Amino acid sequence: MARVAGVSQSTVSIVLAGKAEGRVKPETGRAVREAAESLGYRPNVAARNLRLGRTRTVLLVVPTLASPFFGAVYTGAARDAAERGFGVVVHPWPDDANPARSPVDIEAIDGVLASSIAGGVAGLGDVPLVVMDSDPADPAPAVNFDVTGGMRAITAHLAELGHRRFGHLAAAVDAWTFRVRGEVLAEAGPLIRRTTAIDVAAARAAALDLLDRPDRPSVLVCDDDLIAAGAYKAARTLGLDVPGDLSVTGFDDILVATAVEPELTTVRLPAEELGAQAMTALLECLDGHHPPGVSLAGELIVRGSTAPPANG
Amino acid sequence: MARVAGVSQSTVSIVLAGKAEGRVKPETGRAVREAAESLGYRPNVAARNLRLGRTRTVLLVVPTLASPFFGAVYTGAARDAAERGFGVVVHPWPDDANPARSPVDIEAIDGVLASSIAGGVAGLGDVPLVVMDSDPADPAPAVNFDVTGGMRAITAHLAELGHRRFGHLAAAVDAWTFRVRGEVLAEAGPLIRRTTAIDVAAARAAALDLLDRPDRPSVLVCDDDLIAAGAYKAARTLGLDVPGDLSVTGFDDILVATAVEPELTTVRLPAEELGAQAMTALLECLDGHHPPGVSLAGELIVRGSTAPPANG
DNA sequence: GAGTCGTAGTCATACGTATCACTGATCGGC
């Protein structure tokens, strides 16, 4: 390669690293790039990584990718990273994973972007870390959704419609984002609550539990759109019309929200934006800065699943 | 590290690479591993990659990760790869991506696993390649679903119920898997067809087109579960009951299939299995073998969206 | 004309691993 261009290997390195400014004559630089192009030459990544001790790769830790939500987080993060020449390796961290076993080559990673919903990011050593959906008490830099605001928008909407007493289908996941939902809802008024896995069938069973009683609530507030889909099924089982006899709200605005009938009133969380902002923050950390925490607003999307309660 | 263990760097390398058999005394090996453990030492990946000229990393090319289907493919592939000490980097290839621009460091990749639905895998150079959902005429080793069998199961089920004339909501994607669906359906009997994007709203519009006519079909066969969700909405708009007035079938059995009401009759495609088998085949290729093509059977799942036609 | 400075590029080296060729030591066989 260097021979073809008629220069030394050093010069090739300088030019292709984009550091030619003021150190290499423009025409020499051009000759190098042309030679590289014609030979299809690309610098060896492994050698570069070895020399620099950095890999321009960050790790994304999420509970699973078999969820369009985290797929969107990945998409946003990867786009943002690519713009700065970074790659993203994703590490799904299912509930049943053994946290002690880290199948990831931490040595090959410059930083970590973790969803707090994922089990553990402990034991990853001392790499720069940005957390998504994290407890604000967490010392690590964080990029969060304004879950409080989103939940308040829901309760305000429901109060305006005339609902006074809420049923809450809470996700049985120990994460800050779900705790906040519960707290905001509890502030808003009296409620009855049931926890459930984030799963249509489980949510249906939990919803039946809440609905099949004399004092049943006029609305089911669900921690997740999938749970809301389960609530729909429970309503149908009991012969309740949504939203005539029962209002339902979700959270996230995933695909399912518009696939069901009636379409779901929910809060849209900008998942791609979350990934992108979190990646931006992480890359700031890698540059030695200390980016401020970010809070992304959700947006209440009123669709057909909410209406005034039947009994006024 | 070598100093702590009291041996040379060579020996450390041999032990930690797992090649100690017959070359290093068991107790020496144990001492090395203990020293590594206590120091938290892990071999440098970049140096290993440089030395070996391989990275133990493969690239997965899919159209998007914001779909649980490809998320599942990833999950299966990653699990299978991890068992053999390989990592997976995923490269979403959206329709609007510029195929000429390959943002991936091909130099850092040992092989490629590509969904034929993804735009282009051309220009990736001469790396080993396994294709999923590929045209059987494609020379590359392939791992496919038995789409033909799945589609025949659907037509057989519908014929048995008494349906004679099909409406087909076809995905407007130029890929083998969708072409086959169309061909099998055309063999099965007379049909009217409309293409649509794989999107609830677009599918609803296409379905309205098929249904709002005097000779409307008694069943809508959809290339994808999401399209079926759109068909549901069209039916509701027209006041048609599913499955009383109109049967609907999907394909894939994604989450949406059980979130809608009535739950969808569809063909379950083992997406994780696809990813895993394809990865197995790719790793075979990397070992210099030529694995045979694989065809994975789908399974007809009869749920509540199909019934005999109204007019008998 | 000697000294200084800037420009354009080269040289040598180090990153941490895997592996080939090699060395001592121990041992069995005759």
Added chain:
DNA sequence: GCCGATCAGTGATACGTATGACTACGACTC
């Protein structure tokens, strides 16, 4: 007691890059 063989481990080297130190050369200053 000497030879060959086996065992257990070491030494030296190369992978391809980035970079600090260095050189060659001309221009400019006084």
